[in-house]
Amino acid sequence: MRILLVSTYELGHQPLHVASPAARLASAGHQVDAMDLAVDTFDSSALQPVDAVAISVPMHTAMRLAQRTVERVKAAAPELPVAIYGLYADMGKIEGVNRVIVGEYEEHLVSWVEAVASDRGEPEGVSVDIGRQQFVVPDRSGLPDLASYAHLSVRDDHRRVGYVEASHGCRHRCRHCPLPVVYDGRFRIVEPETVQADVDNLASAGARHVTFGDPDFFNGAAHAMKVLRSVNDRHPDLTFDVTIKVEHLLMHRHLLAELAARNVLFVTSAFESTNDAVLDVLDKGHTREDMATALELCREVGLEIHPSWLPFTPWTAAGDLADIFSFIEEFDLFEVTEPVQLAIRLLIPRGSLILDIPGISDLIGGYDEDSLSYVWASPDPVTDELQTRMASRAEQAASNDEPLLETLTDMWLMALETAENGDVTAQIPAGAITGRPRLTEPWFC
Numbered sequence: 001m002r003i004l005l006v007s008t009y010e011l012g013h014q015p016l017h018v019a020s021p022a023a024r025l026a027s028a029g030h031q032v033d034a035m036d037l038a039v040d041t042f043d044s045s046a047l048q049p050v051d052a053v054a055i056s057v058p059m060h061t062a063m064r065l066a067q068r069t070v071e072r073v074k075a076a077a078p079e080l081p082v083a084i085y086g087l088y089a090d091m092g093k094i095e096g097v098n099r100v101i102v103g104e105y106e107e108h109l110v111s112w113v114e115a116v117a118s119d120r121g122e123p124e125g126v127s128v129d130i131g132r133q134q135f136v137v138p139d140r141s142g143l144p145d146l147a148s149y150a151h152l153s154v155r156d157d158h159r160r161v162g163y164v165e166a167s168h169g170c171r172h173r174c175r176h177c178p179l180p181v182v183y184d185g186r187f188r189i190v191e192p193e194t195v196q197a198d199v200d201n202l203a204s205a206g207a208r209h210v211t212f213g214d215p216d217f218f219n220g221a222a223h224a225m226k227v228l229r230s231v232n233d234r235h236p237d238l239t240f241d242v243t244i245k246v247e248h249l250l251m252h253r254h255l256l257a258e259l260a261a262r263n264v265l266f267v268t269s270a271f272e273s274t275n276d277a278v279l280d281v282l283d284k285g286h287t288r289e290d291m292a293t294a295l296e297l298c299r300e301v302g303l304e305i306h307p308s309w310l311p312f313t314p315w316t317a318a319g320d321l322a323d324i325f326s327f328i329e330e331f332d333l334f335e336v337t338e339p340v341q342l343a344i345r346l347l348i349p350r351g352s353l354i355l356d357i358p359g360i361s362d363l364i365g366g367y368d369e370d371s372l373s374y375v376w377a378s379p380d381p382v383t384d385e386l387q388t389r390m391a392s393r394a395e396q397a398a399s400n401d402e403p404l405l406e407t408l409t410d411m412w413l414m415a416l417e418t419a420e421n422g423d424v425t426a427q428i429p430a431g432a433i434t435g436r437p438r439l440t441e442p443w444f445c
Contacts (some may be wrong), residue, residue: 002059002422004032004034004054006055006056007055008057014143014149014183017139021054032142039144042072047076047303049118052083053073058086060349064370085101086102087102088178089102102129103130112237140201147160152265153317153439158440160206160208164212165213167189167217169376170183170185174285178353179215186398189220192223196227199238201233218248228259240265245284246285249294266303268308269445272284272309274291282313309337311324312345314346316383317380318418334408339407343387384419393412
């Protein structure tokens, strides 16, 4: 069988969720082609030699783009079997999809391909699997060069970036996160030897920095440190970034100095809000004070934290955005804050734990298949209006490649105006650009 694996979007990095199943399918004797629509234009001629198409949907944006991709595939080759696989595969219904594979997808993907090739017909419907699997070293040979993807910017230096995962899933159940819908508080590790071999290949391909894209690098801290030590020992010149929740930064504070010593430049951490009541509703497991402590602990050992934010929820008050900006200013985070992060609006996919919150039915409407989220509106229309204005300003800045601090200052002024807080004509200090390490692709899902 000849299979086309398609990625629509993976946060600006070379798609691991094509490379990993490509290796697995090849080891089962199949021929694999790859297409990354974040880099390449859809080419229907690529469908002519293949027997089936499988589309990776590891995140919300990817799933929305997959809807259009399936339409293009079916328009060009109506009889071609199509599967979608990944975390978001069952978050929406796409006409023309024959197979939906959620969670740990590789074994089911191989089984589907082999069923398509056999006389017993292809299986249809949805499979959800969070069981343990044995992974092979990803095959990135059919993908665009690393130069096509996000780089690490450190002052005037731009480094090619590789992306790996040492684990999948998450042991926590934050209510707004899509992971608990599938993994239900479980996580699965990738064998250290497999991660090491993948990093070896990435380094050979020119990577000078590696992102560990685990939903939380410290879900299994012992495993994570074993992987990091192994990779750092073999590639002492590589730098890294990881994602770790605030709760784990505090719990494993004794490991922070070693992260820095092992060339981890920064940690992405989901702060989400500075309103403790909102953090409690989302079941984040931390407070505003915890966020401040985590920043202090990391800076003491030379680690940066890049916070991610979820500023707009049904529980967001009009003054919350101004408070987030004040926090960013207090802790000198402007340089590592993406404008789009401050316009993000809560998504409530099917099965979301948000739906279990008492009283939520009074705040949300029906499910929107296009946005892959339940519709909701803030009890205060002024807050929704601010979100619209913030999103428009962030989009304008990205389109025009505007200076970061100029954009964030404008957005802060909008937040202050909405909160009716202070002199909005005053000059707002917004830090300085000093060249701190950051990826050139904004982080959002």
